[in-house]
Amino acid sequence: MKDQRGEDFQLQQLIGKPAVIYFYPKNFTPGCTKEACNFRDSYQDFQDLGAEVVGISSDSESSHQKFAGKLNLPFILLSDANKKARKSFGVKSSLLGMLPGRETFVFDAEGKLLHRFNSMNAQRHMPEALAVLKKDRR
Template structure:
């Protein structure tokens, strides 16, 4: 499992979004990227987090950042999720888990005494040069998008 640190180059990726467009980190150089990993489309915590980023997306854009959500759900699942909640940023489909593995967000999770491998909610800010500027491991959803906005403004 990858362990990434602030100051390291962010692992590059190319993933399809909910519209089938391939998004590459290399193509985003020169922009601040908020990359948040979440476990599953249309579940309570993930919906709350996505809607919080949706509601602050305009302010994040004014601060120079672009937001991308990443999970292992399919393009079709992302399309439904984004449409249902009016999400105004791309959701990236990492169906092979390669990007999740590269960012170290696939970890053991204990649910009711059963250990499974899954995405641990994690957010990265990647600076204009492609380096990791900030990491939030094991994100608690309440107030998180506001914290991310404050961090983007401080860059």
């Protein structure tokens, strides 16, 4: 997939450090903006745990670039225009299939899935992911 700078990125690049991968419906919508800002505001907490945060939606790289720039997002945004990543992760649509789903995955440094969380409530994803990583660190 392409990141917000138009560069190729493969999720395998994350092996070796914990990672939070979150799928969200669309840039610049109220819930997605709130979710991105929650991850931004706690990004240092994730970094302190050695973790990387990656957001994925079907928006274009240029849309991601604008979204990241406007919100000052320090983490990677990936464009999944063909929805291949969404399908391979098994992220289901919500609201009777009308909206792309909102789902967060937390992986350990070896790439093992620690937690999968599905909720359209954007505010719940960041604290849930951070709690899982803190618990795994113990």
